[in-house]
Amino acid sequence: MLIKTLLNKVERFKSFVYGSVCVMLVGSTEALVIDIEPRRNSRPICPECGKRRTVYDRQPQRLFEYLPVWSFKVYFRYAPRRVKCPAHGVKVESLPWGYGKERMTFSYQVFLSRWAKRLSWKETADIFETSWDTVFRAVKSVVDYGLAHRSLEGVTEIGVDEIAVFKGHKYLTLVYQVNAGARRLLWSGPERRVKTLLQFFREFGPEYSAKLQFVCSDMWAPYLKVIAKKAPQALNILDRFHIMRKFNEAIDEIRRGEVKQFKANGQENVLERKRWLLLKRPENLSEKQTARMDELLKLNLASIKGYLLREDFQRFWEYQRFDFAGKFLDNWVTRTLQTDLEPMKKVAWMLRRHKPLVLNWFKAKGEISSGAVEGMNLKAKLTMRKAYGFRTLKCLQIALYHELGKLPEPECLHRFC
Numbered sequence: 135m136l137i138k139t140l141l142n143k144v145e146r147f148k149s150f151v152y153g154s155v156c157v158m159l160v161g162s163t164e165a166l167v168i169d170i171e172p173r174r175n176s177r178p179i180c181p182e183c184g185k186r187r188t189v190y191d192r193q194p195q196r197l198f199e200y201l202p203v204w205s206f207k208v209y210f211r212y213a214p215r216r217v218k219c220p221a222h223g224v225k226v227e228s229l230p231w232g233y234g235k236e237r238m239t240f241s242y243q244v245f246l247s248r249w250a251k252r253l254s255w256k257e258t259a260d261i262f263e264t265s266w267d268t269v270f271r272a273v274k275s276v277v278d279y280g281l282a283h284r285s286l287e288g289v290t291e292i293g294v295d296e297i298a299v300f301k302g303h304k305y306l307t308l309v310y311q312v313n314a315g316a317r318r319l320l321w322s323g324p325e326r327r328v329k330t331l332l333q334f335f336r337e338f339g340p341e342y343s344a345k346l347q348f349v350c351s352d353m354w355a356p357y358l359k360v361i362a363k364k365a366p367q368a369l370n371i372l373d374r375f376h377i378m379r380k381f382n383e384a385i386d387e388i389r390r391g392e393v394k395q396f397k398a399n400g401q402e403n404v405l406e407r408k409r410w411l412l413l414k415r416p417e418n419l420s421e422k423q424t425a426r427m428d429e430l431l432k433l434n435l436a437s438i439k440g441y442l443l444r445e446d447f448q449r450f451w452e453y454q455r456f457d458f459a460g461k462f463l464d465n466w467v468t469r470t471l472q473t474d475l476e477p478m479k480k481v482a483w484m485l486r487r488h489k490p491l492v493l494n495w496f497k498a499k500g501e502i503s504s505g506a507v508e509g510m511n512l513k514a515k516l517t518m519r520k521a522y523g524f525r526t527l528k529c530l531q532i533a534l535y536h537e538l539g540k541l542p543e544p545e546c547l548h549r550f551c
């Protein structure tokens with residue numbers, strides 16, 4: 135029969151053969167059901183030890199969902215055997231096309247999970263006439279497999295980052311590998327406390343932790359503490375992206391304060407819709423935006439003073455020499471502390487307090503790309519935006535591993551998509 139011939143081309147299982155094919159109702163829809171039988175004289179595999187053992191008995195037939203054709207759902211129908219293993223007792227046999235309890239075949243899981251990378255989960259569910267929950271379980275299963283089978287060899291540079299989730303009410307700590315050519319999300323965990331990052335190092339293990347050479351992070355005290363304790367040999371770098379983010383937070387705070395004051399005094403809000411002008415680097419502004427920025431620069435605003443202090447600080451990153459950069463930093467801090475811009479002064483105090491770690495940037499210069507953590511952070515935020523519908527943190531974490539983890543997939547004989 136043609137269907138069997140085709141199936142044998144794309145998915146051939148050693149020790150099993152395809153049997154009859156029929157169209158029948160599954161639930162309330164017509165589906166293609168393909169029987170599978172064990173090859174004669176073949177013995178089932180114990181799921182614990184992977185050895186072939188004798189048959190104990192046979193369970194009722196079950197359906198395993200396979201890739202749809204011509205918008206018909208397709209199922210394999212098979213009655214799993216139970217094995218009698220001298221070491222592990224009576225167990226349901228291990229099957230090459232799916233896990234015991236899961237109703238989807240591996241191929242279908244990988245198929246849905248690949249589409250869910252290109253489309254949103256909701257779109258994937260709609261197109262293949264399945265539920266959001268099914269897509270979620272497919273992705274989760276592929277991610278779980280990937281996490282269990284990935285290699286952590288060669289991880290010598292990591293970046294610790296946090297993103298605000300669920301409208302900023304919660305944080306997720308993310309750890310990326312930032313080695314050139316091998317950037318990926320390694321780990322994620324809720325909150326951003328000492329115990330969060332300790333959990334990462336526990337799972338990462340002392341052996342791999344000892345191989346870390348560079349750790350980029352924010353100046354968030356709990357992170358610094360754990361990094362110093364768990365990877366003392368690594369150079370902890372407060373990287374450009376994280377530091378400049380502090381500047382932007384400060385500018386934004388000043389801007390909000392000024393806007394509030396305009397309102398209180400009944401003045402015109404000259405900062406209306408100017409937020410991005412202040413947060414972007416001048417070279418990234420469009421022509422029109424540059425013109426608007428020039429107008430703004432003429433005004434004597436605290437936000438502008440903060441903006442100019444940030445732009446002035448950008449020179450810091452251009453220094454070639456460690457000691458010159460250090461002198462520049464001291465000088466900038468002194469000048470800033472003489473202003474009345476409280477949020478900026480807070481940044482200055484932070485830089486002074488963490489000066490050695492900030493200067494570590496220059497020790498690692500040429501080895502760490504300034505864009506590595508930032509690039510991963512952008513991708514994480516994009517996934518979050520696409521993740522519309524992820525109601526729980528767990529869901530979001532799976533989506534992030536799926537998109538950014540570069541995880542290995544269960545091996546399939548055929549690439550369907």
Ligand SMILES: [Zn+2]
Binds near residue numbers: 182
């Ligand atoms: Zn066994």
